[in-house]
Amino acid sequence: MTGGAMSGLTRYLTAAVLVRGADSGATVGLLLLAADRHQSAATGGLLVAALTAPHLVGPWLAVRLDRARDRRRLLALAYLVYGVALTTGALAVGRLPAAAALAAVAVAGCCGPLLTGGLSSVLDDVTRSRRGRGWDALTYGVGGTAGPAAAAALTASAGPLGAVLALAVAAVAAGALVVTLPAAGAARPEEAASLRAGLAVLIRRGPLRRVTLLTLLAALQLGALPVVAVRFGTELHGTAAAGATLTVAYGAGSLLGSALVTAWPLRGEPEVQAARLFAAMAVATAACAFAPGYAVAIAGFAVLGVLNAVSFTATLAARGAYAPAGAQAQVFVTSAGLKVTSAAAGAALAGAASGFGGQALLLAAAATTGLAVVAARVDGKLAPAFVPAP
Known part of the structure; x- marks a missing residue:
């Protein structure tokens, strides 16, 4: 460079x-x-x-x-x-x-x-x-x-x-x-693509459609985690401050994950990388639900943060790789806006369902992200392969 x-x-x-x-x-x-x-x-x-x-x-x-x-x-x-x-x-x-x-x-x-x-x-x-x-x-x-x-x-x-x-x-x-x-x-x-054509790109281009699906459903978990952390931390350690510590661990993990992919960039097809990383995040979230103690939960939330940052990098790479030149901004901006909206919905749902307990909420979050991975895989089997525009 x-x-x-x-x-x-x-x-x-x-x-x-x-x-x-x-x-x-x-x-x-x-x-x-x-x-x-x-x-x-x-x-x-x-x-x-x-x-x-x-x-x-x-x-x-x-x-x-x-x-x-x-x-x-x-x-x-x-x-x-x-x-x-x-x-x-x-x-x-x-x-x-x-x-x-x-x-x-x-x-x-x-x-x-x-x-x-x-x-x-x-x-x-x-x-x-x-x-x-x-x-x-x-x-x-x-x-x-x-x-x-x-x-x-x-x-x-x-x-x-x-x-x-x-x-x-x-x-x-x-x-x-x-x-x-x-x-x-x-x-x-x-x-440049029109608004309608730009939005259609997210649906018609298989890799973008699948990455968008992964992003939206995983964002439900992203928005819910601060709410879940407070509930889960209270259950494990007896104080709401313990939940704040879980959130801090998640944030620290996110920073570490971003630093890791900066030092060692992801390689391979961005869509494949994103699907694998979201699958790992679903598994890690489910594992956190069964943490035997508070210290293990802190470590688990840090791992979740790492996986979130790395998977986010994969989605950014996918948008850059698969979006056509005339709709680059629309793909990035629309995806970001939908992610913010989905995260807000996740926080609201977690708040409404907090009575079920932290473990149940973590398992629900893991199931949601896992469902996104399964849906993306099924879509990939059914949809034709992506061929980049000349």
């Missing part, structure tokens, strides 16, 4: 950590800000929902991204809008009617898909190596961990408003870096 390419990758990774850390940290920052302004817990929850729910507009934004002559500029604009809207919403909390704050935060949320899948869709313009996908997956883990930690630390030193404003600045800074990336190699606007 040339020095210029390495420099471009460094700028990409810095921007990715900044913007993904800002997005994950904003949820914590908004909750702390609402509490500081003596708003109800419901208001804090609505602010978080306003930031996450608009991810569903991702497919429409992705069409714009696929058709843009310079995708870097559109991404930078989205990050600027995110920062300004988040700032506006934060300033409005407790000072203006709740609707005003929610509307501003929702505008920031509409940009959310371009902070995740949208940015990943231009990675091939920086590097096409498997190691690059590993680095990209690592930015999700680092951003997801560092963002909330930064929000908490900044709240302690500068107050919750200062924390949210700092996160908004981080998003804008990421936009400034994105503009400096190597020129995008997007399809010409007239060659």
Whole structure:
């Protein structure tokens, strides 16, 4: 890899950590800000929902991204809008009617898909190596961990408003870096797929359909695990804090898994790798349910984190390998938006079913991910083999 390419990758990774850390940290920052302004817990929850729910507009934004002559500029604009809207919403909390704050935060949320899948869709313009996908997956883990930690630390030193404003600045800074990336190699606007055609790609292309199925059903488990961890930790160790420790172990495992695939990139067909890794995750989840003690459960959740990170890297590689040039952004952004929605559903289902106990919830999660693997395998047997477009 040339020095210029390495420099471009460094700028990409810095921007990715900044913007993904800002997005994950904003949820914590908004909750702390609402509490500081003596708003109800419901208001804090609505602010978080306003930031996450608009991810569903991702497919429409992705069409714009696929058709843009310079995708870097559109991404930078989205990050600027995110920062300004988040700032506006934060300033409005407790000072203006709740609707005003929610509307501003929702505008920031509409940009959310371009902070995740949208940015990943231009990675091939920086590097096409498997190691690059590993680095990209690592930015999700680092951003997801560092963002909330930064929000908490900044709240302690500068107050919750200062924390949210700092996160908004981080998003804008990421936009400034994105503009400096190597020129995008997007399809010409007239060659970009329409919204309908872009969505159809996820269904009609066998490998993409199967990887999307694996992603969606496994995301149910991803969203449910924090809820399950609290329940399971309490049952094993007697305190809710024990559940938090399981969640931390899972997060640490995710960071380790991302680092591993960065050092030793996955090889072979991405779809095959994804299916094998999700199968391993289903087995590991079921094994966690029968952990004989708390220490073993901690180790089991760490293993789950490793497998989640590695399987996520495989899905990123699959999207990059199988998505046509005119629908790259739509594949990445739509998949990311659907994953967020599925994870939210998993958290809600786990909360509603928490009365069944941690072991039952873990077994249900394992069965769901296992079902996805079986369904993908059956689909692969029935569907014709994928032939890359010339």
